[in-house]
Amino acid sequence: MTEAGYEAVIGLEVHAQLLTKSKLFCADSTTFGSDPNTQVSAVSLAHPGTLPKLNKEAIALAIRLGVALNCEIVQHNYFARKNYFYPDLPKGYQISQHTAPICRGGYLEISVEGQLKKVRLNRIHIEEDAGKSIHDQNEHHSNIDFNRAGVPLVEIVTEPDLRSADEAYMYVSELRKLVKHLGVCDGNMQEGSFRCDVNISVRRKGDEQLGTKVEVKNLNSLRFIKKAIETETERLIELHKNKQLILQQTRGFDENTFTTYPIRTKEDEDDYRYFPEPDLPPFVISDDWLTSIKKSLPATPQQIKTQLSSEYKLSEQDAEVIANDIELTNFFIALSQFCNNSKAAGNWIVGPVRSAFKENEEGIQVNPEDIAQLIQLVDEGKINYGTAVNKVWPQLINKPQTDEAEYIKQNDLYLQSSSDDMNAWVKAALDKHAVKIQEYKKGKKGLLSLFVGEAMKLSKGRADAKRITEAIENKIKNEY
Numbered sequence: 001m002t003e004a005g006y007e008a009v010i011g012l013e014v015h016a017q018l019l020t021k022s023k024l025f026c027a028d029s030t031t032f033g034s035d036p037n038t039q040v041s042a043v044s045l046a047h048p049g050t051l052p053k054l055n056k057e058a059i060a061l062a063i064r065l066g067v068a069l070n071c072e073i074v075q076h077n078y079f080a081r082k083n084y085f086y087p088d089l090p091k092g093y094q095i096s097q098h099t100a101p102i103c104r105g106g107y108l109e110i111s112v113e114g115q116l117k118k119v120r121l122n123r124i125h126i127e128e129d130a131g132k133s134i135h136d137q138n139e140h141h142s143n144i145d146f147n148r149a150g151v152p153l154v155e156i157v158t159e160p161d162l163r164s165a166d167e168a169y170m171y172v173s174e175l176r177k178l179v180k181h182l183g184v185c186d187g188n189m190q191e192g193s194f195r196c197d198v199n200i201s202v203r204r205k206g207d208e209q210l211g212t213k214v215e216v217k218n219l220n221s222l223r224f225i226k227k228a229i230e231t232e233t234e235r236l237i238e239l240h241k242n243k244q245l246i247l248q249q250t251r252g253f254d255e256n257t258f259t260t261y262p263i264r265t266k267e268d269e270d271d272y273r274y275f276p277e278p279d280l281p282p283f284v285i286s287d288d289w290l291t292s293i294k295k296s297l298p299a300t301p302q303q304i305k306t307q308l309s310s311e312y313k314l315s316e317q318d319a320e321v322i323a324n325d326i327e328l329t330n331f332f333i334a335l336s337q338f339c340n341n342s343k344a345a346g347n348w349i350v351g352p353v354r355s356a357f358k359e360n361e362e363g364i365q366v367n368p369e370d371i372a373q374l375i376q377l378v379d380e381g382k383i384n385y386g387t388a389v390n391k392v393w394p395q396l397i398n399k400p401q402t403d404e405a406e407y408i409k410q411n412d413l414y415l416q417s418s419s420d421d422m423n424a425w426v427k428a429a430l431d432k433h434a435v436k437i438q439e440y441k442k443g444k445k446g447l448l449s450l451f452v453g454e455a456m457k458l459s460k461g462r463a464d465a466k467r468i469t470e471a472i473e474n475k476i477k478n479e480y
Contacts, residue, residue, distance in 0.1 A: 006240070007205045008233045009213075010162035010198065011122075014175060015153050016185040017129065017193035018061045024128045024152035025052030025095065025280075032191050036145035044150040046090035051279050054079075058152040059102070062126050063285065063293050065154060065184045066103030069121060073290060074100050078282040079126075083273040088131030088144050096127035098274040102154075108178070110170045119171050120159040129153050148192075154184075160199070160210065165229035172196055172225055181326035182298065189220045189361055196225055201246075202236040211236070212246040216253055216260055222361060228253045232260050304329055312342040321350045327357055331368060338372035341379060348375065352393050365400040373404055387413050387461055415464050425463060426471045429454035430480075437480050448472065 023030060026043035043050045066073050080098035103124035110117050131149035135142050156175065162168050176194055179185040187194045196219045201211035216232055219225045232251070239246050251260040276282075299307070305323035308314045312332075314322070322328045332349045339345045348371055356364045374388045383392070391413060395402050408414055429451050430437060440447040448469070455468045 005204060006202050006237050007163055008165075008229065008236075009160045009201050009203060009210055010164075010168055010229060011160040011200075011213075012156075012158045012162065012168060012171065013197040013199065014156045014172065015129075015195050015197075016065075016156065016179050016187075018058050018126075018152040018154060019183060019185055020055055020057045020061070020152055022055060023150040024055050024058055024126070025150060028150065030151050032188075032193070034147060036143070036147060039147040040149070044090070045146060046092075052095065052277075054280060054283065055152060058126060059283070059285070060289075060293055061184045062102045062124060062154050063290065064182055064297060065156075065179065066106065066124055067294055068178060068182055068297065069103070069106040069108055069124070069156075071103035071106030071121065071124060073285060074102055074104060075285040075287075075290065076100070076282070077102060077285065079277040079280045080274045081277045082127075084271075086130040087142075088133045088146065089128075089149055090131075090146065094128060094130070095277050095280070097125035101125035108171065108175060110167065110174050112164075112167050112170050117161075117167065119161050119167075122157045122159050124154050124156050127153050127155060160201075165226045165233070168198065168229055169222055169226045172222060176222075177325055177327075181301075189222070192220055195220045198225065198229055198232070200229060200232050200236070202233060202240055211240070212248050214246070214249045214251055214260075216251050217263065219253055221255075224253060224255060227258045228260060231258055235260065308332070308346075312336060312346070314342065314346045318346040318350050321354070322346065325354075325357075327363065328354060335368040335371055338369045339375050341375055344375045344379070345372075352389050356393075356397055360397075364397060366396045367400065370396055370400075370404060377404075377408075381464055382414055383408060384415060384461065384465060391461075413462065415462055421459070422463060422467065422471055425455040425458045426468065426475055428458055430472065430475065437476060440476065441480065 017030070020030060022028060023044060026041055028041050028044050029039045031039065043052065063073055077097075077100045079095050080100075082094040082096045082098070084094060085092055086094065101123040103121075106121040106124070107118045108121070110119060129148050129151040131144055131146040133142050133144055137143050158171070162171060176187045176189075179194070180187040185194055189195060198216045198219065199213050200216070201213040203209065203211045214232065214236070216228045219228055231253075236246060247262075247265065249265060250263045252263050253260050301323045305316075305319045308319040308322055308329075309316060312319075322332050328349055331353055332345060335345045335349065336342060353364075353366075353371070356366075374383075374392060377383045378385050378388055387408075391411070392404060392408060395407055396404070432454060433447075433450060436444075436447050436450065440451075451472045452465060452469050455472065456463055456465060459468070
């Protein structure tokens with residue numbers, strides 16, 4: 001919570017790696033996880049005499065995102081040279097965009113505590129990524145992996161419209177869903193293909209003038225974005241209250257202590273000495289190409305919701321939850337290929353699967369066919385839903401290769417169908433709560449759940465709740 005009397009003013013710069021197979025200015029692969037320095041060439045290593053060649057698909061993906069975010073597409077365009085030394089970018093400068101970003105303006109709507117907020121965008125521009133410096137593998141030297149050098153990025157820059165860590169968290173969450181929905185970026189924050197820089201300042205509420213801002217760099221987790229803003233807001237407010245100088249800095253975020261630390265004094269735009277990239281000609285986005293990209297956009301969440309409701313007969317609420325997240329949509333459709341019970345499939349997606357995605361930002365590895373098997377076992381009365389969700393599902397999350405049938409058998413999770421066992425559990429439950437039986441018979445029907453719960457507890461979850469309920473009702477009716 002921001003201290004009373006102060007407010008944070010926050011702008012975000014999100015870097016999203018475009019889903020191209022090759023780099024922005026050469027044919028080197030963009031596949032993640034290859035051995036260091038194996039996805040390089042004379043061009044990406046900036047050998048003398050080599051020249052960049054523009055990747056058309058990167059332009060198309062950037063336009064696709066800009067259209068979805070209500071931006072103006074700058075059709076007459078060019079790249080600029082940004083003179084800033086990156087030790088892991090071989091050219092010693094970065095090819096980016098300056099006065100002619102691919103997209104201008106635009107906005108993204110978010111909902112925070114039920115209130116809609118329109119977050120304005122300043123620009124989206126295309127640039128190449130730097131390589132990766134590795135400082136913890138050699139005692140005396142830093143190692144450099146150039147695989148990522150030249151990978152195409154878009155930088156999505158907001159206006160300073162955000163006022164809290166919660167708003168920033170929601171904005172990045174919604175933007176991440178959108179880029180994945182559009183097929184523009186895989187949204188993988190752990191691998192660095194979707195990361196965020198936070199610009200933040202504080203001022204007294206009611207003030208119009210912006211305070212001195214600091215930038216917290218390279219946040220690769222939604223949780224870290226929220227924590228970094230909360231921590232830095234507190235630090236800046238304390239400096240402001242004590243009338244201490246606030247420096248315009250670039251800061252890092254310590255993921256262990258949730259604190260920020262200074263990296264360098266922040267550069268101004270003039271320090272980059274932008275000028276048009278002399279090795280790349282200007283490019284033009286034709287009206288026909290722009291129109292074809294607009295037509296190629298995937299179905300909107302509303303269209304997906306309509307399809308889920310009509311084709312799979314999902315409730316309006318379930319269809320909306322699933323349609324608003326492309327990961328859930330894809331998972332549901334994949335699950336439906338193996339499962340004929342659409343209602344149960346929808347319940348699993350909006351329940352356990354959705355929760356698992358929230359807890360695991362980078363997704364889950366469970367095969368939809370395994371969930372279909374669990375649904376079938378529940379439908380056949382071999383296990384109950386509680387067992388499937390609370391005992392088998394966590395095992396699948398942690399060990400996706402688990403043989404479900406064998407795991408259920410080894411852990412004695414199959415429902416017990418023996419009449420003797422069921423009668424014993426029912427009798428023990430009713431004996432324990434004998435004083436409540438007459439109250440139940442006089443009209444306190446809510447006590448039935450007490451009896452059923454006790455019998456299920458005695459069965460250690462191995463009884464079928466429906467059969468237990470029927471047995472209790474019959475026993476009370478005929479024997480009490």
